Amino acid sequence: MSTDDTTDESTATENAERESECGAADAEATAGTERTCGAGEARSASKASGEAASSASETTSDDSESKCGASAGSSSASTGSSSSTCGASTDETTDEKVGSTVEDFDADPGSLTAVGLGPGQPEGMTARAREALLDAEHVVGYTTYTELLPDEITAAADEVYDTPMCGEVSRTEEAIDRALAGNDVAIIGSGDPNVYALAGLALEIAESKGATASMLDFDVVPGVPAAQSCAARIGAPLVNDTVSISLSDHLTDMPTIESRLHAAAKEGFTIAVYNPWSRKRRDNYEKCCEILLEHRAPDTPVGVVRGAGREDERVEIVELRELPELGETDLVDMTTTLLVGNEDTYVWDERMVTPRGYESKYDY
Numbered sequence: 001m002s003t004d005d006t007t008d009e010s011t012a013t014e015n016a017e018r019e020s021e022c023g024a025a026d027a028e029a030t031a032g033t034e035r036t037c038g039a040g041e042a043r044s045a046s047k048a049s050g051e052a053a054s055s056a057s058e059t060t061s062d063d064s065e066s067k068c069g070a071s072a073g074s075s076s077a078s079t080g081s082s083s084s085t086c087g088a089s090t091d092e093t094t095d096e097k098v099g100s101t102v103e104d105f106d107a108d109p110g111s112l113t114a115v116g117l118g119p120g121q122p123e124g125m126t127a128r129a130r131e132a133l134l135d136a137e138h139v140v141g142y143t144t145y146t147e148l149l150p151d152e153i154t155a156a157a158d159e160v161y162d163t164p165m166c167g168e169v170s171r172t173e174e175a176i177d178r179a180l181a182g183n184d185v186a187i188i189g190s191g192d193p194n195v196y197a198l199a200g201l202a203l204e205i206a207e208s209k210g211a212t213a214s215m216l217d218f219d220v221v222p223g224v225p226a227a228q229s230c231a232a233r234i235g236a237p238l239v240n241d242t243v244s245i246s247l248s249d250h251l252t253d254m255p256t257i258e259s260r261l262h263a264a265a266k267e268g269f270t271i272a273v274y275n276p277w278s279r280k281r282r283d284n285y286e287k288c289c290e291i292l293l294e295h296r297a298p299d300t301p302v303g304v305v306r307g308a309g310r311e312d313e314r315v316e317i318v319e320l321r322e323l324p325e326l327g328e329t330d331l332v333d334m335t336t337t338l339l340v341g342n343e344d345t346y347v348w349d350e351r352m353v354t355p356r357g358y359e360s361k362y363d364y
Contacts, residue, residue, distance in 0.1 A: 100177060102210040107182035110137070112175060112216040114193035114202055115186045116223020119309040122150045124224060132221045133157075136186035140175040142167075145188050158183075172201050176209065179216050192225040196246055196274060227272035230305035230337040233315045235351025237303055237339045241269050247284045248275040254284060261288055265295035270345065270354055273338035277327055285332070289324040292340060296320055301352050303339035306331055317352055 113132050118124040133139060133153045139146065139160045146154075146162040154160050161178075163171045175187040193199035199220050206216060231238045243264040249257060264271050271292075277285045292300075298321035306314040314331055320340070326332050345354040358364070 099173070100209065102180060102215075105177075105180040105182075107180070109211070109215050109217075110179045110181070110183040110185060111219070112179040112202065112206075113184075113186045113219045113221060114197075114199040115188045115221045116192040116197070116225075117145060117148055117188055117190045118192075118223040119226070119229040120148050120190055121309050122148075124229070124309065125150075126221070126223060129221045129223060132219075133186050133188070135184065137183045138175075138178050138185045139188060140171060140178070140185060141188035142171065145190055148190070149188075168198060168201060169205070172198050173205050176202065176206055176211070176216070180209070180211060190223070190226075191229075192223045193220050194222070195225045195227075195244065226274065226308065226337050227339070229308050230272075230303065231339055233305050233308065233313075234303040234317060234339065235348075235353055237301075237341060237345060237352035237354050238270050238272065239356045240342070240344075240354050242272060243269040244272045244274060246274040247277075247281070247288055249281060249284060254287070257284070258287060258291060261291040262295070265292050265340075268342045270342050271338075271340040273340065275334055276336055276338055277332045278334055282327065285327045286324065289320075289327070292320060292323070296340070297343070300343075301341040301345050301347050303341075303352050304331055304336060305339070306333065306336040308335075308337070310335075317347055317350070 113136065115129050115132050116126075117129065118126065130150075130153070133149070134156050137158045139149070139153070139157045141162055143162040143164050146160055149160070161174060163174075172187060175185050179185040187198060187202060189197040191197065203213060203218065206213065206218070225244075227238065227242070227244055243260075245257065245260050245264060246252070247257060261271075273288065276288070298319060300320040302318050302320050302323055304314075304316045304318060304326065306312075316331065318326065323338070332338075339352070341352060341354060345352060347353070
């Protein structure tokens with residue numbers, strides 16, 4: 001099935017639940033960016049005055065507080081320094097280190113909520129997610145995701161703080177530091193916070209700082225994951241047992257990914273493949289296709305959904321044998337999700353259908 005259907009949302013999500021490709025050729029270098037409490041830029045959305053928040057590069061005295069409220073001992077005031085005023089590392093590399101600890105903050109902690117935006121369109125956000133964001137004083141996220149926020153949410157926030165790609169650790173620490181300083185903070189991502197996203201990282205960093213989830217009143221607001229958003233575009237491909245596997249080897253080594261692909265493919269799961277392709281790792285996609293063809297029939301249906309919810313969304317259903325040749329096309333990239341059928345999946349009326357098993361128990 002092919003469709004040129006688009007939405008009216010030109011800002012729909014670019015990478016639903018995508019792991020950062022920090023080594024990718026198209027990742028923008030952001031090292032050296034001035035920071036307020038961590039990495040990246042702060043955008044003020046003050047309810048009252050709309051005045052921009054002070055930059056971390058402003059000179060501070062020894063007894064002044066950082067932007068986050070951490071003690072001055074964790075601040076770095078030099079304009080030539082890229083160190084965070086909250087102690088968060090500012091290196092936009094995989095060498096990011098957590099800096100400040102819970103002892104650096106004098107205020108009573110606020111709250112930290114990980115919020116999933118869903119597929120990206122405002123109407124795709126859950127009512128609970130919208131409510132949580134409207135209640136947040138500070139909203140922290142990847143720039144692409146903060147640009148998805150409805151105006152009513154950015155207007156309601158005291159501050160919206162965003163960073164470019166590859167700042168996961170410093171961005172998450174930024175959110176935690178702001179919460180430890182007494183603010184009610186939401187850290188956002190597309191899709192769901194528990195699908196290749198930052199809910200787990202937030203808990204890990206909070207623990208490393210000597211904080212607790214209870215101290216931060218930590219909560220997770222789920223969103224619609226990319227696999228489900230994409231499945232909805234092509235019928236009913238995932239109504240039986242399903243496995244999600246990311247081809248990004250930035251955080252998981254390729255031998256482990258290959259092992260998981262073999263296990264899932266030979267057991268007959270339908271498979272949602274995230275992060276299928278980037279210029280830095282063509283081999284991962286090729287290996288994935290090889291493994292799938294080793295265990296699945298060449299005519300197995302595969303749904304290919306690129307840029308779900310964006311103006312340039314593309315949706316096709318192909319056979320598994322066609323998948324290798326799609327790697328060098330513009331249909332498969334980091335915004336694409338592959339939905340691989342199992343031995344029972346078939347195509348009917350330009351939709352993928354994976355039977356749940358009703359036909360074996362009922363007459364219809």
